[in-house]
Structure formats: structure tokens, C-alpha cells
Amino acid sequence: MDGDGLATFDLFVRHRASALLRYGYVLTGNPHDAADLTQEALARLGSRWRRVSGRGDPEAYVRTTMARLHVSRWRRLRRERLVASPPDRGYAEAEHARIDADIGLWQALARLPARQRAVLVLRYYEQRSDEEIAAALGISRGTVRSQAARALGKLRANWLPHSDTLTGRTA
Amino acid sequence: MISGLESELIRTLSAAADAAPDAATTFADEVRDRQHRRERRRTRLVVAAAAATVVAVTLSVLGVVARTTAQPQPPGSPTGPALAPYTRSPRLADARPAEQLWPEALVTLPARLPDGRAYTLTTILGDGRFLVAPNHIVDRYNASAEVLLWEPDRGSVRTVGDPPVVPGIVTTTMWGLPGFGDGFVAWIVRGERDQSAGVPDRGSYQEIWAVPLAGGAARRLAVIEGAMVAPMVHIVAGQVYWASESSYLDSPMLFRVPVTGGDTAEVPGSRGYALTPTAPWAWTWGNDSNRSELWNLADGTRRAIAHDDLFEFECSPSWCVGQVSGGSRWLARRLDGSGTLRPDFEARFITTANENIVIGTRFEQPTDSRVVWDLRTGELGTGPGYNADPTTSHAQSMLSWLNQDGTMTVLDPRAIR
Numbered sequence: 001m002d003g004d005g006l007a008t009f010d011l012f013v014r015h016r017a018s019a020l021l022r023y024g025y026v027l028t029g030n031p032h033d034a035a036d037l038t039q040e041a042l043a044r045l046g047s048r049w050r051r052v053s054g055r056g057d058p059e060a061y062v063r064t065t066m067a068r069l070h071v072s073r074w075r076r077l078r079r080e081r082l083v084a085s086p087p088d089r090g091y092a093e094a095e096h097a098r099i100d101a102d103i104g105l106w107q108a109l110a111r112l113p114a115r116q117r118a119v120l121v122l123r124y125y126e127q128r129s130d131e132e133i134a135a136a137l138g139i140s141r142g143t144v145r146s147q148a149a150r151a152l153g154k155l156r157a158n159w160l161p162h163s164d165t166l167t168g169r170t171a
Numbered sequence: 172m173i174s175g176l177e178s179e180l181i182r183t184l185s186a187a188a189d190a191a192p193d194a195a196t197t198f199a200d201e202v203r204d205r206q207h208r209r210e211r212r213r214t215r216l217v218v219a220a221a222a223a224t225v226v227a228v229t230l231s232v233l234g235v236v237a238r239t240t241a242q243p244q245p246p247g248s249p250t251g252p253a254l255a256p257y258t259r260s261p262r263l264a265d266a267r268p269a270e271q272l273w274p275e276a277l278v279t280l281p282a283r284l285p286d287g288r289a290y291t292l293t294t295i296l297g298d299g300r301f302l303v304a305p306n307h308i309v310d311r312y313n314a315s316a317e318v319l320l321w322e323p324d325r326g327s328v329r330t331v332g333d334p335p336v337v338p339g340i341v342t343t344t345m346w347g348l349p350g351f352g353d354g355f356v357a358w359i360v361r362g363e364r365d366q367s368a369g370v371p372d373r374g375s376y377q378e379i380w381a382v383p384l385a386g387g388a389a390r391r392l393a394v395i396e397g398a399m400v401a402p403m404v405h406i407v408a409g410q411v412y413w414a415s416e417s418s419y420l421d422s423p424m425l426f427r428v429p430v431t432g433g434d435t436a437e438v439p440g441s442r443g444y445a446l447t448p449t450a451p452w453a454w455t456w457g458n459d460s461n462r463s464e465l466w467n468l469a470d471g472t473r474r475a476i477a478h479d480d481l482f483e484f485e486c487s488p489s490w491c492v493g494q495v496s497g498g499s500r501w502l503a504r505r506l507d508g509s510g511t512l513r514p515d516f517e518a519r520f521i522t523t524a525n526e527n528i529v530i531g532t533r534f535e536q537p538t539d540s541r542v543v544w545d546l547r548t549g550e551l552g553t554g555p556g557y558n559a560d561p562t563t564s565h566a567q568s569m570l571s572w573l574n575q576d577g578t579m580t581v582l583d584p585r586a587i588r
Contacts, residue, residue, distance in 0.1 A: 013202050013341045025191035026184045034191060039198070043206040072483055095409035124177060125184040138483070138494055140517055156176055 009049045013042055016059060023063060026121050027070050029110050041065040064136045069121065071115045108158040116151035119144055146155065195540060215502055217334060235535055241587070259408055261544055261551040263516040269279075269543050270550030276586035280323055282579045290314070290321075293349045295583050296355065296384075299324045302331065304345045315359040316343040332382040332389030334360050342364045347402020350411065350450065357381040357392075357404050357411040357429045375399050381430045385451060388535060392428045393435045400504060407451040407468045410415045412438070413446040414453070415585055425468075438468075452488050465506070478510030487526035490546050494519075503529065512549075518542060525584035530554070541570060545587060554582070 017038070024034030045052060045062045051062045109117055115137065122133045130148075135140045195201075239253035270277055284290050284305060285532060291314035294302035301321045304314035318331040336343050340362035362376035377400045382389035392411060399417040405572035410427040428434070438444075444453040444466060451469040454476070463476040465488055476486055484493020492503045501520050504511040518531035531542040541554030556571050573580040 010199055010203070013199045015196045021194055021198075022191045023189035031192050035198075039205050041203050042202045046202065052419075102179055102183045104455040105179055107186060109183075120180065121184060124180045125188065140500075141256075143517060152176060155180070159176070168274050 005013050005050050005053075006055065012053075012058060013046075015064075020059075020062060020066070021127070023121075025068060026125050027066060027118060029117075034152075035152055037066055041069060063126070067118050067136050068138065071118050081090075102159075105155065105159045108155045111158060112151050112154060115139075116147050116154070119147045119150050123148060180225075180502070182227075183188065184394045215517075222366075230396050235278060251357055255523070260512045261514050261549055263514070263542075266542065266551040266553045268582065269554050272545075272552045273543075273582065273587070276583050276584070277580055279578050279580050282577050284319070284321065284429050285326065285328060291345070291357075292569065292579075292581060293318070293345070295569065295581070296351070300384075302349065302351070307342070307344055312392075314345040316345050316358075316380075318345075318349065318356060318382070318389075326348075331356060331384065332358075332380055334380050334389065334391065335376065336408055337362070339365055346377060346400065348404070348448065349403040350406045351404035352450065353409055353430060354385060355381050355383055355406055357406050357430060359400055359402065359404060359413065361400075376422070379404065379411060379413060379428065381406075390432050392430075392432055393426075401445055403448065404445045405450040405468065411444060412451075412453075412468060416445070422505055441466075448522055448524050449487050454486055461492055467506045474506055485522050487522040487529075489526045490529070492520035492522065492529050503532070503544070512546065514544070514551075520544070523584040528584040528587055530584070543570065543582065543584070 017029050020042070021031075021034055024038040026030060028037055041062045044065055045058060048061075049058070052058050055061075055099045109120070112120070118137060119133055121129045122136060123130070128136070130141050130144045135143045137144070139147075178499045180198040209423060217581055260381075277296065279303070281291070284303070289306040290303040291306060291451050292301060292303050293314070296302060299322055301323070303319050303321050305317060305319065307315045316414060320329045322328070334343060342363045343360050344363075346359040346361035351357075358380055360378040360380055362378070364376060375396070375398065377395045378391050379393040379395070379400075380389055380391055395415075397558055401414040403413070406410045407414045409430055411430050412425055412427045414425050416423050423445040425438035425444050425446070426435060427438055430434070435467040441453070443455045446452075446453075447454050447465070448484040452465050454465045455463045463486075465474040465476065465486060467473070467488075474488065476491060478491065478493075479482060480495050481491070481493040484491050485494075486506060488506075491504055492501060494501050500513065502511055502513045502515055503520070513564045514531075518533045520529040520531040522529055527545060528544065528545045529544050531544060533542060543552040543554055544550075547553075554572065569581050569583045571579050573579055
């Protein structure tokens, strides 16, 4: 990368790091993995900065990279398991004490497979259409819909009983 | 119109994002450092591949692993033996139940051990003998660290190894696929750390165990702290092999220890390699590397993989299954990139312990379903629906499902001939 490219890439990182970290956090569920994921995606962007920035939307590139990296890494770690349990559950719960959100729902999200979680994050946090999600994750639109339906079904099953207990609400 | 759950999801994700830590002042510098390390590593890989240089690695996170670079590297050859001829792309309409296609690969077992516990089937030894791990009492979806030799026809259950839980660890589980060979079984025990106040968290905790199947004391061969171990071991020529798995940045690498105990060592030249389900092979995890090949850990032969257009894929010693960049359908093809087979349905495939058999997951409502595909013949077998019952076994060693009569049927890909 030449001097100009280095400077503009550095500027991009400084301006967008916090927003990307927030996205990494909702994807992964904990700040360490979020930082690791965000830095890795940005490092990959840096290696292709001239080409990607020339196309005009480096942030879309890095967010797509983050989603795919996250799903791919989870699959690699957990693919031998038919049933997965989140390895860092205790840590995620401790972190959640700082979050003004539904703890039962956050915990239920932690139990989803990475791809289902990514679909929900892209749809409900990034507000992307199913077509855009399909393109980002490299799956069909039908799979986006089926994965979202399955994920929401699991959340309904896992979330409501917990949230009743934790928040005192009635279903 | 969105539901109450969806509204709450939007609010929770937004609130969680707001609570995420801001980027540290050193964040941009860390990105630049990481980028430089990536570029240096890519350069090193090219040099290493050309000159068979042993790559120096940092083992600070793998505290107990002894550093050695003196061991000879297996001789390499660029290509493997001729591959089986490819056949035709499978059509879902032609699929038949797996039990009709491969009756020789099926066994039926009671769904519970004689004492009533659920279990995970880990290895079919033949002659009516099975290695199983009783499922964990407190974490019923995971197998405990204990290994049993079960002979249902004789009503015999014998404990092969039962690793004790060490101080500072509260629960242990079996992590991934055990290895079997040379009359030994080896497996990874993963420990859940004590999270109570005041106990320092030193990261993940794993142990490597092995025991002679004929009888004898199980032996703890290695302890790995602070770094993840990929969930698979192979026993090759008297050595237990496993792969490290740490972060997005670090490539995996291989380690080994004599199955009877001894010093643990890096496998020279193994940076970037992980184990495949098909022993005794390792391979370069393709996404992060500018080379891609399989490596036979027994005889040192290598097979190159053509993967330029694949985004996500995995390979057996004969085939790769994966997804072309920009596409949504998975395909299969030979290692050299020829003989592409395109199923007429959408599924994600994984390789198995049989290099010619892959298992696919089809995403359907209300439940996902499984298909088994013999790449040599083109035969496609339909499996059971996605089954979350704890008696299910490891997906990459075998496929199992529960029957109405309370028994469990297991399809062992290795038995498909």
C-alpha cells in the first residue's frame, strides 16, 4: 500500500472502528471475540484497500467479511457437534450485566448456531433485506428465511420462560 | 408487521451494541500490526512451501508443549495416487433411504446404556463392540469425559478410561472425535473452569488422554491451557496428533505425543494444517492460505488442492465439497478441480471418515434433514431429520437416528464400500 492508501485506510479504521466493534459484539456476543473479529476483517480489508475502496463501499466489504468469518470460524470449531452449547456462556452472562436489554433474550441468542445468529443480526440490527443477507452470507434467500424462522422459533422456546423469571413479565 | 419477539430483538441488539466497549486508542495500530503479520505470514508460507523450511512458532500460549525442531519431516510428493472416476450429479428425486442403499453400514443399538444413561457413540470397533461416552449429567447435550467399551449382545460394559477432574475445573466433557489406532484409543477432555469469585481465568483448558483398548490404565498425555484445541485426534504410527485452534489471526498447527506417553512436540512444517476426519490426513484450511494441500501424516505424501474459486470448502483425500464465491449452491469436485458434481438441491456438506462419502444438511421447514452422498457412485441416501437427541453421535464419524421402538440406528460411512 502506498502512502496515500495507508493514510486513507488508517483514517477509515479510526473513524469506523467503534461502529464495527459494536457490530462485532452483537455478532459474537463478547468483546474479546468482537475485537478479534473486527481486527481480522479490517486487516483483510487493508490488504485489498486500493481495490475495495475504489469500488466505493469498504464498510460493506468489511461487514460482510465479519459475518462470513464469524460463521466460518464457528462452523470450523463446532462442526463435529450436532448439538452445540456456547463455550463462553458464563462470560457472556457476566458481560450482560452492563446491558440494558432483555437478559433472557441475550442468553437465548448465545445458544443459537452462528449462522442463525448472523441472519438475525443482519436482519434486526443491520436492517438488511433477506436478499442482502443472502448475498452477504453466500446462501439463498430461501435459506435466509428458513434459518431466520428456525432461529426465531428457538428464541421463542428459550426466551419467554426465562424472561418471565427474570423480568416478572407475563407471557 | 413484526412480532413482539422481533421488536424485543431489535431493542436488545441495539442496547447490546451500545454497551460494547469503544475501540481502544491502540486499535488502529493493532489492525496495522495484524495486517503486517498476515502479509509476512503469507510470504513465509510461500517460502516454506518451496524450501521445506521449518517455521518457527510461538508457543507461549501452549505452556506445556515442548519446543522441538529437530525431528525429521516426512518426505513430500506433490501429487497422490490416481483418483476414482467421477460419476454424475445427484438428483434429489433419485434419492433413496440410506438404510436401503447401504444396509451393510448400519447397526442398531439400544438408545440407552444398560444403566439407563444416554450416551454418545464415538467408535464402532467391529465384532459387536462399541466405544461410547455416557452423556453428561449436568450438560446433557455433551458427552462426559469417560470412555466405555460396550458390547450390547453380551450385555457387557467396561470403563476404558475415566479421567479425573482436576482442581480449578468444575466439569469435563469429551471434545470432538476420539482417535483409534495401534490398539489405543485417544481423546480430548475439555474442562470448564471454576468461574467462582477470585479464581483467575486462564483461558480454555484441555487434556489429551489415551488408553490401550485391551486393558490398562488411561494416561494423561498432555495438558493444553490458554489455547483452543480443534475437536479431533488421530493416532498415527504410535503418535497422537491434534491441531491447535486459537483465533482469527493464528493459523492452526499440529502437535503430537507418543501414545504411551512422552514429550509433546510441534510437528515440523505443520503451521497452517488441521486434521481431516479421514485419518491419517491433515490439510491446509483453505480460506486463510495461499496454498492448499493434503498431507498424509503416515507416509508424508501430499496432494495439492485446486481451490481458487471456492469460498468455503473442505476436502477429503479424494474430493472437495464447497461453495463457489458468489454462489449459494454447494458442489463437489476432485482435488485438482476437475469433475464438478452439482446437486440439484441446496445443502451444506461435510466430509466424513470415509473419503468418498459426504453428509449434507438440507435446510427445510420445520426441521433440517440429512443426506448421504457417495461421490464414487453418485448414490444419494436420505437420512433422518435433524435430531437433537443426546444419543446422536458425532456427525463426521457416523450418522444416527432414533427409531419408534426406542432403538438407535447408526450409519457408519466407513462401512460403505
